[in-house]
Each structure stands twice: as structure tokens, then as C-alpha cells.
Amino acid sequence: MHENRVSVVTGAASGVGHAVASSLIDSGRKVIGVDRAWEGTEVDGLIQVAGSVGERSTWDAVLEVAETSGAFVDQLVINAAQLRVGGVLDISDEDFESTMNVNVVGAFLALRTCLPGMLSNSAGAVVAVASVDALFAEQDLAAYCTSKGALLQLIRSVAVDYGRDGVRANSVCPGAIDTPFFRQHVNAADNPSAFLDSKVQRHPSGRILEPADVASAVLYLLS
Numbered sequence: 001m002h003e004n005r006v007s008v009v010t011g012a013a014s015g016v017g018h019a020v021a022s023s024l025i026d027s028g029r030k031v032i033g034v035d036r037a038w039e040g041t042e043v044d045g046l047i048q049v050a051g052s053v054g055e056r057s058t059w060d061a062v063l064e065v066a067e068t069s070g071a072f073v074d075q076l077v078i079n080a081a082q083l084r085v086g087g088v089l090d091i092s093d094e095d096f097e098s099t100m101n102v103n104v105v106g107a108f109l110a111l112r113t114c115l116p117g118m119l120s121n122s123a124g125a126v127v128a129v130a131s132v133d134a135l136f137a138e139q140d141l142a143a144y145c146t147s148k149g150a151l152l153q154l155i156r157s158v159a160v161d162y163g164r165d166g167v168r169a170n171s172v173c174p175g176a177i178d179t180p181f182f183r184q185h186v187n188a189a190d191n192p193s194a195f196l197d198s199k200v201q202r203h204p205s206g207r208i209l210e211p212a213d214v215a216s217a218v219l220y221l222l223s
Contacts, residue, residue, distance in 0.1 A: 053106030
């Protein structure tokens with residue numbers, strides 16, 4: 001059923017991306033995982049492409065892998081992200097630009113690469129992992145909040161532009177997720193324990209999300 005189709009998941013070496021890729025493989029899908037750091041990551045059936053999502057050469061490699069396997073990309077999960085702590089006056093030019101490159105330019109390049117095949121086959125689903133920070137601002141995350149807001153609008157544009165051509169585009173906007181990415185953010189706080197507690201208290205469920213929680217929502221939107 002899925003033999004001539006492949007799913008692409010960015011940031012697939014850990015966290016939500018890893019959970020999504022593993023679940024897709026378990027369901028019988030071919031999966032191309034894109035990440036800069038694959039060391040120590042082993043998932044049977046996962047085709048690994050190493051590189052930054054913000055570089056066009058990475059996407060040339062993804063397209064080559066898909067074409068070599070005789071499949072077209074009908075599912076794209078945009079999950080790779082970068083977080084740098086700091087307000088507008090604190091964050092460096094380089095960190096701001098790098099965050100935008102990964103979180104926004106990387107998503108744009110992913111779409112430019114994968115949408116043509118979806119449109120040619122009148123079938124495709126895109127899901128972007130945005131953030132609650134796409135909807136409201138959080139202290140000391142100026143670059144991250146800006147990038148996630150831009151990502152949300154990018155996906156909305158895809159939904160409007162290509163929805164009548166068989167492509168569905170959605171975003172999920174989770175709160176804090178227990179990943180190495182999140183723990184890096186917590187450990188950067190002056191008082192990590194108090195900061196973590198404040199994060200927990202903000203969530204209606206009274207807990208930090210697990211990657212599998214978000215992966216379940218992503219898989220539903222892909223289905």
C-alpha cells in the first residue's frame with residue numbers, strides 16, 4: 001500500500017522527531033529522517049540523511065534518496081528546531097540568524113523539496129511542530145518565539161495555497177516537551193528547579209509532555 005510512498009521527518013534523531021519516525025515505521029511506512037546528529041541513533045528501517053535543514057544541499061540529498069528508492073514524498077513532518085535563550089538586546093546576531101535559518105528557512109526548503117511530488121500525485125500531508133510560543137511570547141526567547149510564529153504562518157499559507165490540490169497542511173503547537181532540547185532550556189535558567197516547577201504549573205495536565213504525546217497528534221494529522 002505504501003510501497004511507492006515515503007515519509008520525511010526532520011529532527012528525527014531524538015525527541016518528537018524520533019518518536020514520529022519510529023511510529024511511522026511501525027505502521028509500515030518508509031521513512032527518511034533528516035538530522036545533523038545521528039550518532040548513536042539506531043532505528044530499523046529508517047533512512048538517515050545527515051545535514052542541516054537550513055542548507056539546500058541537505059534537501060538535494062533527501063530528494064536523491066527518495067528518487068533512488070522509487071518513491072515520492074507524500075508525508076512531511078517539519079520538526080527540526082533550534083532554541084537560543086535571550087531577549088532582543090541579549091541574543092547575538094549570529095544566534096538570531098541561526099534560529100531563523102533552522103526553524104523557518106529549513107521549513108521553507110523542506111516544503112520546496114517535498115511539495116512538487118505531492119502536487120503531482122494530488123496527495124500529501126504536511127505537519128509542522130510549532131509551539132505555544134507561536135501564539136504568545138515567552139520571556140528570554142525572542143528568536144524562538146519569532147521563528148515559531150513565522151512557521152505557523154508559513155504552514156497556514158501552504159494550507160490556503162495548495163489545499164484544493166490534495167495537500168493538507170497543519171501545525172501542532174505543544175507546550176513544554178521532555179526532550180534534550182527542553183532540558184537544555186531548563187538548565188540555562190538561574191534556578192533550574194524553580195524554572196521547571198513553573199513550567200509544570202502552567203500546563204493544565206500538571207505535567208510536562210512526553211514526545212509520544214505530540215507524536216500521536218502528528219500521526220493523527222498525517223492519517
